[in-house]
Amino acid sequence: MASILDSLRRWFNNLFGKAENQSAEIIPEPTPEISIAKIPGLSCPVCSHRIIVSIEHLLSGQEIQCPSCGLELTVDNEKSEAALDALNKLQKGLNQASKIKSENRI
Numbered sequence: 001m002a003s004i005l006d007s008l009r010r011w012f013n014n015l016f017g018k019a020e021n022q023s024a025e026i027i028p029e030p031t032p033e034i035s036i037a038k039i040p041g042l043s044c045p046v047c048s049h050r051i052i053v054s055i056e057h058l059l060s061g062q063e064i065q066c067p068s069c070g071l072e073l074t075v076d077n078e079k080s081e082a083a084l085d086a087l088n089k090l091q092k093g094l095n096q097a098s099k100i101k102s103e104n105r106i
């Protein structure tokens with residue numbers, strides 16, 4: 001089991017590292033910081049409130065509303081293409097990881 005966990009960890013580091021490098025290079029303008037912590041979400045650019053939003057929601061292009069100040073954020077698909085692409089890959093990776101996890105019952 002330890003070896004599976006180790007390779008998963010390496011794979012995740014690899015995945016996150018690539019996603020970070022990619023967004024740093026390609027994103028042409030500052031975008032709200034999207035962190036891939038335990039709870040997916042981003043900080044409101046107006047009031048800095050933590051807006052909980054799923055990766056699926058971000059990818060769907062639907063509006064995101066700040067529960068604190070009511071600001072509506074829309075995802076600009078063109079400008080955010082690189083970021084969305086990275087998120088897409090990440091989501092696929094996460095799905096794969098949870099599938100592997102459940103298959104191996106870790």
Ligand SMILES: [Zn+2]
Pocket residue numbers: 044045046047048049066067068069070071
């Ligand atoms: Zn806000």
